[in-house]
Amino acid sequence: MFVRLSKTIDFEAAHWLPCFPEGHKCRRMHGHSFRVDIVVAGEIPDGRHYLVDYGDIKAVLRPITEQLDHYCLNDIAGLENPTSEMIAAWLWDRLAPDLPLLDEIIVHETCTSRCAYRGPDDRGPAG
Secondary structure, three states: OEEEEEEEEEEEEEEOOOOOOOOOHHHOOEEEEEEEEEEEEEEOOOOOOOOOOHHHHHHHHHHHHHHHOOEEHHHOOOOOOOOHHHHHHHHHHHHOOOOOOEEEEEEEOOOOOEEEEOOOOOOOOOO
16 A cells, blocks of 8 residues: 655744845745645555654654754755755755655745645656
8 A cells, every 4th residue: 555644843943035136025034933744655565554653754853853943044054045945955855865755845934835845856747
């Protein structure tokens, strides 16, 4: 049986987006209550009845959450321009080695705005 599991993390962080034009509101320092869904997918091994222990996913996420929570994202190496898209790719690069079944990362920047990323080969629906 093929399944997709999702584990959600939350963190509070400030950022500003230098890629936006001068005068744009996102170019100013501001903060978000980020929510990130980490999705793993695959076939459940015969006789095991589950794909991945949620606790194992949580253990992989803990040090990354601690690195992001209550920090200015621009000060973190690799996140100098921390758009939702760049945060998703940054997370993928750090999680993929320890989560071989990683399928998708969804960064919720606000209640109504999010970015989904499926790895460096993700070309979207038409890909």
